[in-house]
Amino acid sequence: MALVNSNEMFKKAYEGGYAVGAFNVNNMEIIQGIVAAARQENAPVILQVSAGARKYASPIYLKKLVEAAIEETGLDIVLHLDHGEDFEICKACIDDGFSSVMIDGSRFSLDENIALTKRVVDYARDRGVSVEAELGKLAGIEDAVNVSAKDATYTDPDEAVEFVERTGVDSLAIAIGTSHGAYKFSGDPSLDFARLETISSKLKGFPLVLHGSSSVPQEFIDLNNKYGGKIPGAQGVPEHMLNRASKMGVCKINIDTDLRLAMTASIRRTFTENPGEFDPRKYLSPARDAIRDMVAHKMKNVLGCSGKK
């Protein structure tokens, strides 16, 4: 039981043809729900913290909560920075004891992205911290920046090879049609599997990452809307597509929106069914259970990582 980097986890995932779930955490109940699922499923798990999460909860609280989760569950857990926007935030997280960081230079030119990523890799390597980078641009909302579908660019396979060679990065997030948030497709959902196939065949043995991989289950949309929410027309990545990707060199699959939907649906339900309730424990306990059940379902039926701890 320890805080571990993602290298060994990804090696096993690649060889085993499954993906590890990377779930965004912002508070105690979310962390507890996710690790309860990991323990129940005997599954590897990555807990990731965005810049917004650091701002909301303060890094020290999240770090201590994750340490508590490791101590309580006996699991190996990766504590990962999600979408680090510059060298300084990556360095701060590494210095704070994170075991993995993402440097997201996807908004820069190839050469600038490579230079920035290499700088983080050089700093992280000596400290045993794994580094994820991103090449290509996802549509959707990310740390309050909204990238429209027309500005999204899919990852070029040859650039991906050059990027990995020149940076020495440990994993790479690619753009093949997933996007952040609850509105991923306006028509039929589709991912560019031919592109994924090309990238993974050019980068044999190398772990790829998919961001924006919530499925936005209709069940949660319906529950939210039934109990007073207004989330019409939301659409995610179908689970069978994520399952297919998990067997094609994608070793890490990022999920945040589905946690938000599960948690909010449960809280809305409690409020509607028990309008007199005002004890936070009474609405946060079922919300935590809803997260646990949703994450366990992903591990078992989508990512294929149940039993792979």
Ligand SMILES: O=C(CO)COP(=O)(O)O
């Ligand atoms: O990629 C993510 C976090 O980095 C989360 O994606 P979703 O918005 O699809 O959950």
Ligand SMILES: O=C[C@H](O)COP(=O)(O)O
């Ligand atoms: O990539 C985005 C993640 O869902 C994190 O979202 P956030 O920046 O609102 O915490």
Ligand SMILES: [Zn+2]
């Ligand atoms: Zn990005």
Ligand SMILES: [Zn+2]
């Ligand atoms: Zn992301």
